[in-house]
Amino acid sequence: MVVRIAMVAGEASSDLLASHLIRALKRHLPDAEFFGIGGPKMQAEGFKAWWPAEKLSVHGYVDALKNYRELSGIRRSLLNRLLADRPAAFIGVDAPDFSLWLERRLKDKGIPAIHFVSPSIWAWRRGRLKGIARSVSHMLCLFPFEPELYRTAGVPVSYVGHPLADVFPLKPDQAGAREMLQITGDGPVFAFLPGSRQSELRNLADTYIATAAILHERHPDARFLVPLATRETRMLFEDALRRHAHVDLPIRILFGHATDAMIAADVVLVASGTATLEAALLKRPMVITYKIGKWSYRLMRRMAYLPWVGLPNVLANREVVPEVLQDAATPQALADALDGWLTDKARAAELVEVFTDMHLQLRQNTADKAAAAILPYLRGHA
Structure with a gap:
């Protein structure tokens, strides 16, 4: 059985992060299909972009408000497609204002919703923790001080480190x-x-x-x-x-x-x-x-x-x-x-x-750790 995994990534950095995750998951699930909203690096790994990542690249509250109607239409269309043809799991890579809305509705329908990259609740909007707890099946955190915040709120969570720390040398030339x-x-x-x-x-x-x-x-x-x-x-x-x-x-x-x-x-x-x-x-x-x-x-x-x-x-x-x-x-x-x-x-x-x-x-070997946290949600679909 082919495992079908929906993903959303909306920035250049998210595109890179998601591409590494796709590669790591394919080592365990070589026939898996990935689709949704993503950028060129994800597409190079075989991802099918129904919409390009740059559609989500808005900047600040004012910019978000200007683009609200288009973004809301894309999000609703994506939700309808995923509910009509259910994936094994959904992975939102960053883009929290877009993805958490989707994740809550997918989770309510029994589709595991994993969020990769914690929203900056440690810096602002900490009141969103209750909403995040209702929206996600699992949170993947890049920074070591984040998991405790989610454990306190009852959210399954894994610290996976930051992928750039794996890629960059300790002593650059x-x-x-x-x-x-x-x-x-x-x-x-x-x-x-x-x-x-x-x-x-x-x-x-x-x-x-x-x-x-x-x-x-x-x-x-x-x-x-x-x-x-x-x-x-x-x-x-x-x-x-x-x-x-x-x-x-x-x-x-x-x-x-x-x-x-x-x-x-x-x-x-x-x-x-x-x-x-x-x-x-x-x-x-x-x-x-x-x-x-x-x-x-x-x-x-x-x-x-x-x-x-x-x-x-x-x-x-x-x-x-x-x-x-x-x-x-x-x-x-x-x-x-x-x-x-x-x-x-x-x-x-x-x-x-x-x-x-x-x-x-x-430096935690991020992609492999993230894949290991996601694989249990795909059991029964492989």
Whole structure:
């Protein structure tokens, strides 16, 4: 009997996570079929995308409201298809606002609903725990402090670690990355990561370029690497560069190669999100920044439980890297914070030790652990 597994993933990071899980499950169930909403990495593993992952890639409350009607229609259509032709299980990979609604209804109909990547209840919206408990058959957590929250709420839970910790080396090869990117000379190298969403580029591109201009004045031999994931985000950054055409900056836009850029860099400027964890696992000093719509920001700050937004600080339970956010994120403030890492070598060396301990804690062979937690729900279908 062919095991049929429905999945939803809505971000580039979720697409990667889900692709690793599909591969791990296929080692146990080589004939399994995977379908639903997913991205190119999942499709490369044989996933059938009924809708593309980017349909779910919205940014903040305001953006979600603008797209509510379309997203609601997709979700209802997907539910009807799954109830008409029942899968052995449903796996929602992140995208909690979309997937938990589905999971509750599928679980109520007797279809196991597994959620991979805990919503950030440890940071905000902790009141959602009761709703999550009603929605999921099993929660798979990436971070070690999360499972206890779910056990307290009576939710079956497994800590599986973070897949990036399995993939990234404990000691990245900076010299090799610079050789691959053809970076020579002794001047400082900055990696600027403004995000993967178009809305992030609209909010951050001009600030990043103005920050580079200040740093270039201080360090005339500095180089700036800007990896961008899509043609659309590249166009938005190039538009911003044209608005600053009066300033001649050594900015090099890369199509992809975010990991290589961070390894090659002395310091990273990064939008809050998974990229902050990537920078930590690559042992890079960083400054975290973010700008969103003012109403979304007010709502998020009002509902926040923790004083940090960046995963390195959350995992360390203290501020190990600066967070310069929203109105405070001026080019001057960002340049000063980035410069601080160049001048304080002892602080940068201490950070490497912190990040190495973090890496070891998160290295758990995630895909295999997640697959092992899911397989019991597929018994009787194999």
